[in-house]
Each structure stands twice: as C-alpha cells, then as structure tokens.
Amino acid sequence: MFNSLGTFEEYFHLSEKAIDYLKEWNTEAEIASSISQTAQKVVEILVNVPGMTMAHSRDFQRATPLFTLKDQTVVKIFINPAQVKHIFLADR
Numbered sequence: 001m002f003n004s005l006g007t008f009e010e011y012f013h014l015s016e017k018a019i020d021y022l023k024e025w026n027t028e029a030e031i032a033s034s035i036s037q038t039a040q041k042v043v044e045i046l047v048n049v050p051g052m053t054m055a056h057s058r059d060f061q062r063a064t065p066l067f068t069l070k071d072q073t074v075v076k077i078f079i080n081p082a083q084v085k086h087i088f089l090a091d092r
Contacts, residue, residue, distance in 0.1 A: 036071040039089050046087060055086035063088045 035043070046052055055078075063076035063086065076088040 035089070035091065036073060038069050038071040039073045039091070042069065042073070042075070042089060055088065059086050060088050060090070065090075 059078045059080070060076070063078035066075045066077050068074050072092065074090040076090055078086040078088070080086065
C-alpha cells in the first residue's frame with residue numbers, strides 16, 4: 001500500500017487531519033443553565049412546531065447567524081446535506 005516513507009507520512013498526516021475534524025465535529029456546544037425570557041418564548045414556540053426534534057450540537061459551529069433577538073440571543077440555522085434545517089439559539 002505504501003511505496004515510501006514519504007507516502008506513509010502523507011497518509012498519516014491526512015489521517016491526523018481527519019481525526020481532528022471528527023473531534024471538532026463531535027464536540028458538544030455548551031448548554032445554557034439559564035436563558036432569557038425572550039429565548040424561553042422562542043424555545044416554547046419551536047418545541048410546538050409539528051415535526052420539530054432536537055438537533056445535535058455538533059452542527060452548532062457550522063450554523064449561520066440569521067438574526068439577533070432583543071435580548072442579544074442569536075438565532076442560527078444549519079441546513080444539512082439532506083436539506084433538513086436545524087435552528088440554534090446562541091447567547092454570549
């Protein structure tokens with residue numbers, strides 16, 4: 001499979017990159033211990049949307065900010081390859 005040490009090093013380097021990516025991809029976002037009343041209202045609305053389920057926090061870092069609420073909570077969206085939309089709320 002490997003013709004030279006150089007090829008092995010290149011393969012190992014790519015594997016290291018892949019491992020780093022997987023670690024970042026699987027790193028959970030911090031879950032707030034308390035949220036503002038505005039954010040709480042948004043959560044209540046989202047939870048009651050038919051078909052709404054919890055998103056995995058690994059996609060939080062890839063989510064794009066949509067807008068900011070009055071309390072400075074940022075509403076973010078991530079659309080996965082299957083075109084499923086994930087909504088996240090982020091505070092400071």
